[in-house]
Amino acid sequence: RRGKMAKSTQxxxxxxxxxxxxxxxxxxxxxxxxxxxxxxxxxxxxxxANPEDTASFGKGESAKKFLRTDPDVERVRRGHLNDLxxxxxxxxxxxxxxxxxxxxxxxxxxxxxxxxxxxxxxFAYLIPLPQPGRGLSWAVGYAVTLSMAYRVLTxxxxx
Amino acid sequence: RRGKMAKSTQxxxxxxxxxxxxxxxxxxxxxxxxxxxxxxxxxxxxxxANPEDTASFGKGESAKKFLRTDPDVERVRRGHLNDLxxxxxxxxxxxxxxxxxxxxxxxxxxxxxxxxxxxxxxFAYLIPLPQPGRGLSWAVGYAVTLSMAYRVLTxxxxx
Amino acid sequence: RRGKMAKSTQxxxxxxxxxxxxxxxxxxxxxxxxxxxxxxxxxxxxxxANPEDTASFGKGESAKKFLRTDPDVERVRRGHLNDLxxxxxxxxxxxxxxxxxxxxxxxxxxxxxxxxxxxxxxFAYLIPLPQPGRGLSWAVGYAVTLSMAYRVLTxxxxx
Numbered sequence: 001r002r003g004k005m006a007k008s009t010q011x012x013x014x015x016x017x018x019x020x021x022x023x024x025x026x027x028x029x030x031x032x033x034x035x036x037x038x039x040x041x042x043x044x045x046x047x048x049a050n051p052e053d054t055a056s057f058g059k060g061e062s063a064k065k066f067l068r069t070d071p072d073v074e075r076v077r078r079g080h081l082n083d084l085x086x087x088x089x090x091x092x093x094x095x096x097x098x099x100x101x102x103x104x105x106x107x108x109x110x111x112x113x114x115x116x117x118x119x120x121x122x123f124a125y126l127i128p129l130p131q132p133g134r135g136l137s138w139a140v141g142y143a144v145t146l147s148m149a150y151r152v153l154t155x156x157x158x159x
Numbered sequence: 160r161r162g163k164m165a166k167s168t169q170x171x172x173x174x175x176x177x178x179x180x181x182x183x184x185x186x187x188x189x190x191x192x193x194x195x196x197x198x199x200x201x202x203x204x205x206x207x208a209n210p211e212d213t214a215s216f217g218k219g220e221s222a223k224k225f226l227r228t229d230p231d232v233e234r235v236r237r238g239h240l241n242d243l244x245x246x247x248x249x250x251x252x253x254x255x256x257x258x259x260x261x262x263x264x265x266x267x268x269x270x271x272x273x274x275x276x277x278x279x280x281x282f283a284y285l286i287p288l289p290q291p292g293r294g295l296s297w298a299v300g301y302a303v304t305l306s307m308a309y310r311v312l313t314x315x316x317x318x
Numbered sequence: 319r320r321g322k323m324a325k326s327t328q329x330x331x332x333x334x335x336x337x338x339x340x341x342x343x344x345x346x347x348x349x350x351x352x353x354x355x356x357x358x359x360x361x362x363x364x365x366x367a368n369p370e371d372t373a374s375f376g377k378g379e380s381a382k383k384f385l386r387t388d389p390d391v392e393r394v395r396r397g398h399l400n401d402l403x404x405x406x407x408x409x410x411x412x413x414x415x416x417x418x419x420x421x422x423x424x425x426x427x428x429x430x431x432x433x434x435x436x437x438x439x440x441f442a443y444l445i446p447l448p449q450p451g452r453g454l455s456w457a458v459g460y461a462v463t464l465s466m467a468y469r470v471l472t473x474x475x476x477x
Binding site for chain 2: 011012015017018019021022023024025026028029031032034035049050052053055056080081084088091095
Binding site: 086088099100128129156157 | 353368371406
């Protein structure tokens with residue numbers, strides 16, 4: 001079956017596409033990790049959003065006090081939303097970029113810088129590092145996506 | 160034209176890709192449904208986020224009181240954000256997975272379990288069901304995406 | 319290399335796919351613009367979410383007062399989240415739609431209306447325009463995505 005698939009699409013046999021697949025899987029997994037970190041802080045800080053999540057702490061007032069926001073939880077959630085806002089455009093524009101026939105070395109440069117910047121961004125957000133650490137790592141990832149979008153629009157332009 | 164398209168890509172003629180397209184469309188439509196449910200609760204609970212949305216209730220103080228948060232609205236919004244956090248990685252990693260040449264039966268197993276888990280998750284969130292109903296349905300969808308990511312990284316690895 | 323890529327996938331040489339790539343890049347760039355607008359309002363309104371972002375305003379109480387929500391910032395953030403909720407399904411379902419072999423003219427009609435509706439939606443949210451301006455522009459984009467999803471499910475259905 002692998003042979004048939006490869007014959008009909010061959011996308012996965014293309015080196016640029018393989019690099020895209022590798023880095024996109026990595027940054028999407030990194031984004032998914034934010035869910036686990038949120039859960040970790042919700043449990044250790046005892047700060048939940050839904051009444052049914054506090055049922056194990058007893059009923060009534062004793063459970064109600066755990067329905068609250070916590071600064072650490074909110075920080076992870078902001079990092080998660082920032083990932084959505086930045087990794088989604090990377091994944092979408094990156095796919096189009098990978099299919100536009102760039103040089104492998106150029107594509108790898110884009111993907112590596114983006115993945116590195118987003119991993120740095122997560123550390124900068126969660127530690128947290130003093131600014132402009134988080135701002136710069138955000139800007140680098142943003143610039144990589146803009147660069148890929150420029151290539152996509154140049155190669156594909158059909159309005 | 161359909162013939163020309165099929166000849167140049169043939170993706171849509173690949174059974175694994177057709178299964179991916181079907182399930183991805185279904186879970187994205189399910190995610191879009193959350194917008195309508197949010198609108199339904201905003202209107203029935205009279206709880207809006209923007210001043211211009213309350214203009215039909217009159218001007219000044221009489222309208223201002225509808226600029227508020229409502230527990231039911233916030234619950235749907237949390238479910239919607241959870242969909243974004245989980246269905247986006249599924250759609251992205253699932254596409255790469257579908258292009259990595261898996262067995263149709265294995266791919267269908269992944270897609271069916273994910274779609275079922277996310278539909279259950281929505282019911283668990285909106286009814287709401289007691290925990291660990293929501294937690295388990297979330298974890299099952301998460302595990303399916305991890306399993307597909309493992310296959311993608313094994314098949315495509317190019318760092 | 320471009321020639322080799324084109325031979326192995328040819329996706330970028332397909333006119334419908336080129337149109338999809340163009341419009342998806344445009345709406346994703348528009349979504350990314352919301353980050354810059356949020357930053358602009360955070361800086362001009364002096365309203366930040368993270369303590370480390372206010373360090374340049376001094377230490378202690380003098381900086382703490384800038385850790386606050388601002389109506390203009392929150393409005394842009396709601397617009398940004400609405401983009402995520404609507405542009406993500408468009409990008410995902412639109413890719414499947416583009417690969418399902420639609421007529422170029424029909425595809426262009428879908429993409430153009432969606433992009434126009436989302437650009438209008440942003441203006442309606444940020445100015446803000448009185449309702450139902452924002453509601454209608456949202457509904458038009460939503461309907462376009464539903465129409466593409468119908469086509470995808472008809473062409474690909476494999477459950």
